Amino acid sequence: MRVFLLGLSLAAVSAPCLAQTVLKSEPLVLAPYEVAYVQDPSCAAGKVLKVTGAIRGLHRKKVCVTWTGDQASLTVATPPVEALSGL
DSSP states (O other): OHHHHHHHHHHHHHGGGGSOOEESSOOSOOOTTOEEEEOOTTSOTTEEEEEEOOOTTSOOEEEEEEOOGGGSOHHHHSOOHHHHHTO
16 A cells, blocks of 8 residues: 555656756756757747757757647646636
């Protein structure tokens, strides 16, 4: 029973960490194969720069990808306040 409760609490804490956010500038330190999304003026409208960390001695991989607002939005996952007021 303790293992189940520990797993459940760990899942509840780690779930918000899965959402990606768009950063304003590229991070100086990025672990190998870690991904960061950055607002970059070199990308077209509606796109963000996807930066993937590399192992020592190699360059980071940078590519512009389309970004939809619902990828990291917590407002989509939570019900609106009006729906909760009827409870």
